[in-house]
Amino acid sequence: ISWELACERLDRAAAMINDTEPVSVEGPIHIGIDLGTADVVLMAVDGEGEPVAVFLEWTEVVRDGVVVDFVGACDVVRKFVAMAEERLGIEITEASTSFPPGTDARLSTNILETAGLEVTHVEDEPSCVASLLELDKAAVVDIGGGTTGTAIVKDGDIVFSDDEPTGGKHITLTIAGHYDVDLEKAEEYKRKAEEYKILPIAKPTLERVSDIVAAHMKGHEVDSILLSGGTCCLPGIETIFEKELKLPVHLPSQPLMLTPLSIASLA
Numbered sequence: 001i002s003w004e005l006a007c008e009r010l011d012r013a014a015a016m017i018n019d020t021e022p023v024s025v026e027g028p029i030h031i032g033i034d035l036g037t038a039d040v041v042l043m044a045v046d047g048e049g050e051p052v053a054v055f056l057e058w059t060e061v062v063r064d065g066v067v068v069d070f071v072g073a074c075d076v077v078r079k080f081v082a083m084a085e086e087r088l089g090i091e092i093t094e095a096s097t098s099f100p101p102g103t104d105a106r107l108s109t110n111i112l113e114t115a116g117l118e119v120t121h122v123e124d125e126p127s128c129v130a131s132l133l134e135l136d137k138a139a140v141v142d143i144g145g146g147t148t149g150t151a152i153v154k155d156g157d158i159v160f161s162d163d164e165p166t167g168g169k170h171i172t173l174t175i176a177g178h179y180d181v182d183l184e185k186a187e188e189y190k191r192k193a194e195e196y197k198i199l200p201i202a203k204p205t206l207e208r209v210s211d212i213v214a215a216h217m218k219g220h221e222v223d224s225i226l227l228s229g230g231t232c233c234l235p236g237i238e239t240i241f242e243k244e245l246k247l248p249v250h251l252p253s254q255p256l257m258l259t260p261l262s263i264a265s266l267a
């Protein structure tokens with residue numbers, strides 16, 4: 001789908017996060033489940049690919065490619081499935097999911113299966129995004145909580161991927177130091193970035209992230225960069241990457257919704 005349509009869908013998805021109000025839907029519904037380090041998201045899309053239900057919870061069930069709370073993850077998935085069934089008035093028996101490149105797909109599929117779902121599609125995260133947006137010669141850069149991952153896409157396929165341990169948590173640490181507050185407070189300030197002038201404080205970390213991305217892109221043909229992951233919610237983040245990497249940078253309207261939408265659209 002086009003970039004414009006994707007951003008419209010991301011905005012509609014963000015507007016319905018954790019909305020349990022029943023809606024009437026027609027045709028086949030596809031479910032995508034994104035098990036992140038910092039959050040778990042279930043997104044349902046209709047036959048046209050339009051989001052019809054989104055549930056998100058901040059919870060640490062996966063860390064560095066390892067499930068740290070298997071039971072907790074299964075519980076969240078079960079809970080979200082029940083909520084989606086309630087909202088959409090349907091029975092949900094199957095879903096798609098994904099995993100960070102370089103990690104084991106079973107990390108995610110085991111959780112879905114234990115939660116009673118049949119896994120219909122499983123693909124690594126940047127491949128899901130690449131297939132939704134039909135990317136070519138692009139770098140999908142996922143800046144999450146703990147890591148930054150780069151996936152180089154050529155004609156829809158991932159030709160290279162790697163990640164490094166620098167992400168949103170490092171920005172939170174810098175904010176905590178700058179304002180002399182604890183991490184919880186720093187996280188709160190980060191999410192009110194304009195009020196607390198976070199971008200200048202985050203800049204050194206983001207420059208380090210762009211150095212990581214530049215090293216990952218070395219030797220590959222890349223025309224544009226697509227940002228994804230929660231850290232990209234920081235307003236103005238794309239300006240730093242454009243300046244450092246000297247390539248067009250695309251920032252989705254709702255960075256946290258891009259992978260879930262891509263997973264749900266896999267069918």
Ligand code: ATP
Pocket residue numbers: 035036037038039064142143144145146147148167168169187190191193228229230231232233234256
């Ligand atoms: P990882 O990629 O490290 O495995 P993940 O995929 O779970 O983690 P995301 O959910 O993409 O990570 O991003 C989590 C990060 O996004 C956290 O560091 C969080 O602080 C940050 N984040 C979430 N919302 C915002 C916001 N509004 N402004 C800035 N940062 C945000």
